[in-house]
Amino acid sequence: MALPMPDLGRLRVANLADVPRIALVAAAASRKDYYHEYMHPHMEVHPADHLAGWRQTITSRVQNPNYVVLVAEDQFDGEEASKVTPALRAVYPSKNEQFPTPVTQAGKVVVAFATLCLAPGSPRYGQFNLDGNTSRGTTEVLQNRARDPSSDEVINRLLVPAVMAHIRGHAHLDGLYTHPEYARRGHGTELLRWVVALAMSDSFTVMVVASQTGRVFLQMRRFRFPLRVALPGFRPSKLCLVWFGAGGISEGNTVRHIVRNVDDATPLDFYNVYGERIP
Numbered sequence: 001m002a003l004p005m006p007d008l009g010r011l012r013v014a015n016l017a018d019v020p021r022i023a024l025v026a027a028a029a030s031r032k033d034y035y036h037e038y039m040h041p042h043m044e045v046h047p048a049d050h051l052a053g054w055r056q057t058i059t060s061r062v063q064n065p066n067y068v069v070l071v072a073e074d075q076f077d078g079e080e081a082s083k084v085t086p087a088l089r090a091v092y093p094s095k096n097e098q099f100p101t102p103v104t105q106a107g108k109v110v111v112a113f114a115t116l117c118l119a120p121g122s123p124r125y126g127q128f129n130l131d132g133n134t135s136r137g138t139t140e141v142l143q144n145r146a147r148d149p150s151s152d153e154v155i156n157r158l159l160v161p162a163v164m165a166h167i168r169g170h171a172h173l174d175g176l177y178t179h180p181e182y183a184r185r186g187h188g189t190e191l192l193r194w195v196v197a198l199a200m201s202d203s204f205t206v207m208v209v210a211s212q213t214g215r216v217f218l219q220m221r222r223f224r225f226p227l228r229v230a231l232p233g234f235r236p237s238k239l240c241l242v243w244f245g246a247g248g249i250s251e252g253n254t255v256r257h258i259v260r261n262v263d264d265a266t267p268l269d270f271y272n273v274y275g276e277r278i279p
Ligand SMILES: CC(C)(COP(=O)(O)OP(=O)(O)OC[C@H]1O[C@@H](n2cnc3c(N)ncnc32)[C@H](O)[C@@H]1OP(=O)(O)O)[C@@H](O)C(=O)NCCC(=O)NCCS
Pocket: 029, 030, 032, 033, 112, 173, 174, 175, 176, 177, 178, 179, 182, 183, 184, 185, 186, 187, 188, 189, 190, 208, 209, 210, 211, 212, 213, 214, 215, 216, 217, 220
């Protein structure tokens, strides 16, 4: 029997039919996310690749038994494309391409989502995997020309392994996005409320890698930022590592561990909360 989970309220767990819409929400919102921009500096030049890349990522998350992909819905606004960049607007998918058939109940569509990687060994493994562990994957893509291979290398070969080596045993919130048309209506807060409630009930800590927009939002919601990372050649060159709660990890140890785990040859510079460089 499935373990009880925090009340979803107006949220729901995503399924594969939601993928095209979630990917669009992500592409629309990620222009504000410097962390994403660092890895995808050419998203304005190759918006279709960017969108397809998101479809691929979201598909893998929805299919992964160790993930929960949660969505928030709102009344569809036919003018929503006016809130995205001109590049994305030029390849904005039609309603038919975005929404499952039949179209959503009462004209509501996905406007925000969160992706949470469960802590390894979580008894909830598979609980949120509505379509089963299919290995269907996407057939599209991809040589994703929106992505920069060298920044991808910095993040995925240097930084993420160092962080992951430490956060074993903790959950990782690796996506929280609201389509700009539907921002400031409480959707982000609602999604985070559920993630935090799950963390409280299962006694784990949530780790997040966030950029400036996310930092302000999360800091207001009791997340702390013990470590910042400057990415080579990038403005505003601050990436924040964050975690929530007191689930058995100490800030000082975590910071030391992550810094130590990054290869000496790395071009990454680390700073503490006071903006002082950590040697
Ligand atoms: C961060 C993000 C997810 C917030 O989404 P959101 O749905 O706009 O979030 P909310 O509406 O819950 O809160 C945003 C603000 O709107 C305010 N707000 C909430 N409900 C509101 C309402 N009904 N009317 C007016 N304002 C409202 C909140 O007080 C909040 O202000 P604060 O940040 O100063 O506290 C969104 O800005 C985003 O997608 N950013 C880019 C990606 C990113 O940085 N993600 C987070 C890190 S992983």
